[in-house]
Amino acid sequence: xxxFQHLSDANTQWVLAGTLLLGMASGVLGSFAYLKKxxxxxxxxxxxxxxxxxxxxxxxxxxxxxxFFAGAAFSGxxxxxxxxxxxxxxxxxxxxxIALVLSVFFGIGIVLLTYINQNGSGNQSGLNNYIxxxxxxxxxxxxxxxxxxxxxxxxxxxxxxxEFKLLTFDPQFAEGIGLPVRFFNGLLMVLIVSAxxxxxxxxxxxxxxxxxxxxxxxxxxxxxxxxRMVVIAGGIGALSGVVGTIFSTASEGLPTGPLIxxxxxxxxxxxxxxxxxxxxxxxxxxxxxxRRQTARENIMLSMFDLMEExxxxxxxxxxxxxxxxQIRGLRPVSKRLFARVMKQLIKENLxxxxxxxxxxxxxxxxxxxxxxxxxxxxxxxxxxxxKFSHEEVEKQEDIFALPEPLLxxxxxYLQQLxxxxxxLSKTGPGENRRNRNNIIGQRGxxxxxxx
Amino acid sequence: MNPLMVRNLTVAYHRKPVLQEVSxxxxxxxxxxxxxxxxxxxxxxxxxxxxxxxxxxxxxxIYGKPYKAQRKLIGYVPQRGSxxxxxxxxxxxxxxxxxxxxxxxxxxxxxxxxxxxxxxxEKLGMENYAHRQINQLSGGQQQRVFxxxxxxxxxxxxxxxxxxxxxxxxxxxxxxSLLNELKAQGKTVLVVHHDLHTVQEYFDWVLLLNMRVIGxxxxxxxxxxxxxxxxxxGRLTFLDQGKLLVKHE
Numbered sequence: 001x002x003x004f005q006h007l008s009d010a011n012t013q014w015v016l017a018g019t020l021l022l023g024m025a026s027g028v029l030g031s032f033a034y035l036k037k038x039x040x041x042x043x044x045x046x047x048x049x050x051x052x053x054x055x056x057x058x059x060x061x062x063x064x065x066x067x068f069f070a071g072a073a074f075s076g077x078x079x080x081x082x083x084x085x086x087x088x089x090x091x092x093x094x095x096x097x098i099a100l101v102l103s104v105f106f107g108i109g110i111v112l113l114t115y116i117n118q119n120g121s122g123n124q125s126g127l128n129n130y131i132x133x134x135x136x137x138x139x140x141x142x143x144x145x146x147x148x149x150x151x152x153x154x155x156x157x158x159x160x161x162x163e164f165k166l167l168t169f170d171p172q173f174a175e176g177i178g179l180p181v182r183f184f185n186g187l188l189m190v191l192i193v194s195a196x197x198x199x200x201x202x203x204x205x206x207x208x209x210x211x212x213x214x215x216x217x218x219x220x221x222x223x224x225x226x227x228r229m230v231v232i233a234g235g236i237g238a239l240s241g242v243v244g245t246i247f248s249t250a251s252e253g254l255p256t257g258p259l260i261x262x263x264x265x266x267x268x269x270x271x272x273x274x275x276x277x278x279x280x281x282x283x284x285x286x287x288x289x290x291r292r293q294t295a296r297e298n299i300m301l302s303m304f305d306l307m308e309e310x311x312x313x314x315x316x317x318x319x320x321x322x323x324x325x326q327i328r329g330l331r332p333v334s335k336r337l338f339a340r341v342m343k344q345l346i347k348e349n350l351x352x353x354x355x356x357x358x359x360x361x362x363x364x365x366x367x368x369x370x371x372x373x374x375x376x377x378x379x380x381x382x383x384x385x386x387k388f389s390h391e392e393v394e395k396q397e398d399i400f401a402l403p404e405p406l407l408x409x410x411x412x413y414l415q416q417l418x419x420x421x422x423x424l425s426k427t428g429p430g431e432n433r434r435n436r437n438n439i440i441g442q443r444g445x446x447x448x449x450x451x
Numbered sequence: 452m453n454p455l456m457v458r459n460l461t462v463a464y465h466r467k468p469v470l471q472e473v474s475x476x477x478x479x480x481x482x483x484x485x486x487x488x489x490x491x492x493x494x495x496x497x498x499x500x501x502x503x504x505x506x507x508x509x510x511x512x513i514y515g516k517p518y519k520a521q522r523k524l525i526g527y528v529p530q531r532g533s534x535x536x537x538x539x540x541x542x543x544x545x546x547x548x549x550x551x552x553x554x555x556x557x558x559x560x561x562x563x564x565x566x567x568x569x570x571x572x573e574k575l576g577m578e579n580y581a582h583r584q585i586n587q588l589s590g591g592q593q594q595r596v597f598x599x600x601x602x603x604x605x606x607x608x609x610x611x612x613x614x615x616x617x618x619x620x621x622x623x624x625x626x627x628s629l630l631n632e633l634k635a636q637g638k639t640v641l642v643v644h645h646d647l648h649t650v651q652e653y654f655d656w657v658l659l660l661n662m663r664v665i666g667x668x669x670x671x672x673x674x675x676x677x678x679x680x681x682x683x684x685g686r687l688t689f690l691d692q693g694k695l696l697v698k699h700e
Binding site for chain 2: 035037159160162163165166168169170172173175176177178179220223224225226228229385394
């Protein structure tokens with residue numbers, strides 16, 4: 001059978017609707033679990049559901065999704081209780097407590113499952129599907145229950161979105177303004193557990209936690225708003241559910257759970273690499289740019305400092321160019337970066353070179369002067385931060401945006417401290433001394449203050 | 452009527468007492484500093500008053516009534532480190548949370564709430580950061596967002612847990628001017644504070660705390676070398692600073 005025949009099959013459509021809805025619900029609720037730093041709780045709940053399902057089967061004697069839910073929810077909540085009790089009454093921390101309870105419950109589940117399988121009715125029970133998940137085993141009734149639960153979960157979350165958000169971000173403050181924190185915490189926990197329960201048959205106990213967390217993790221990459229994150233996570237969950245189910249039904253016998261999770265993981269990987277602000281690619285590019293920018297400023301500054309030093313010497317001994325070691329010695333820049341930046345600077349006609357020594361061109365001197373001025377203004381700004389605190393300067397570039405009187409004041413401080421950059425103009429060194437006082441003249445500032 | 456009256460409040464964590472028989476009351480419209488060494492129970496006192504930690508015994512009255520009945524009168528600024536600042540939300544949204552108590556359940560914040568939240572941000576010099584992601588704010592700016600949120604609560608009595616801890620100069624200034632504005636509006640503000648140098652400058656009233664109340668009253672009467680000695684015990688470095696401080700004045 002090909003894919004299209006599959007998709008036109010009524011049963012497949014039911015199953016698809018089911019996995020779509022449960023993917024959506026677990027994506028939405030997983031966002032809260034993730035932001036509350038309770039990702040592992042979902043994992044524990046899912047694993048701990050197995051003994052509950054087995055016991056429900058042993059007691060009821062046949063497969064019944066309703067009783068399975070009840071059993072799974074019961075043992076899941078029991079596990080949650082044990083996890084908290086262990087943390088509260090011993091010195092064991094939460095992560096160890098989760099690991100302990102999860103494995104014990106799962107172990108009991110496997111023992112019970114083996115017992116059931118060896119005692120006749122096991123193969124008909126469909127219980128084995130609960131390990132890795134088999135969406136194809138969902139029948140109309142199962143899908144109905146899953147769909148109803150999923151819709152309820154989504155509706156309740158939408159209704160109390162504001163409360164859940166506050167609870168997740170700042171529970172103490174929530175309590176402070178009178179939100180019944182215990183109630184909402186409990187409600188959210190029940191919703192998360194329910195999302196896990198409806199996913200068990202299709203996704204399986206082992207991988208259900210990934211269904212909860214992976215869409216949320218992926219969504220976090222694309223947005224900085226909680227409401228959008230929840231919607232995106234729901235969408236990714238739904239898509240993963242559908243894609244995984246299609247591949248599973250098309251390929252006879254492959255369990256659905258791993259395929260759904262693989263689909264979700266692909267979304268996650270894509271998000272991690274290509275997301276616009278948090279993505280790896282953007283950040284690598286940004287970092288490279290930044291490194292280059294810093295290296296460029298450092299090189300310009302070092303050359304400026306060296307030139308400035310020369311200017312203070314008698315005219316006859318002025319050096320005009322500087323070696324690589326000399327420049328890199330002032331502010332460390334890697335050899336490779338130095339070569340690349342220098343090439344660029346020469347291309348922009350800011351630096352001239354005879355191969356060994358580098359000198360600032362007239363244009364370069366002007367730019368280096370601006371960079372030095374900016375840097376040193378920032379230095380004094382930081383020095384007197386308390387005084388200027390009403391003006392916030394976040395980036396060095398912003399310093400020139402300060403109001404003129406303030407800039408003048410900063411410039412005065414620079415002069416008093418002898419840190420005013422020397423203009424490296426082409427006028428002869430003899431005139432330079434006079435020039436020093438005119439430096440800020442260009443910026444329209446006051447030049448009465450002597451060095 | 453006293454905005455806050457605490458009687459025989461005792462709090463214990465795991466049977467270890469943190470606060471013992473704490474009793475005091477504060478006058479209306481004052482800036483009150485809660486001063487004491489590390490581990491003196493300053494934050495715990497605030498949390499116990501706000502019912503965030505259970506009290507073993509004692510009574511807290513806000514304008515003569517228990518906390519539950521007066522919740523709307525109370526504004527709370529938790530320590531900045533108490534939340535995850537990587538949470539997907541922006542400054543305005545956090546300030547809007549201050550309105551949740553007024554908006555009621557389920558309903559969403561309206562235009563009026565947004566307007567009010569924006570004006571609160573403006574009062575703290577944060578109007579340009581309203582739509583900035585909270586993880587893109589500096590520590591001081593985050594603190595100001597918390598203060599703006601408390602302001603949005605439009606409370607009568609404010610509790611602030613170490614608002615000055617680790618903030619930049621701009622934020623410190625903004626907080627002080629906010630405190631003075633609240634005072635001018637006749638509101639009462641209790642601030643957990645640990646910088647002895649600034650106590651006399653910032654607060655009209657102090658509560659000296661070290662598991663027990665060492666003293667409370669107007670700053671110039673209570674903030675004395677003797678009382679500081681009692682509060683800080685053998686911690687001599689602190690004591691010297693205290694001495695110096697009082698001498699300077």
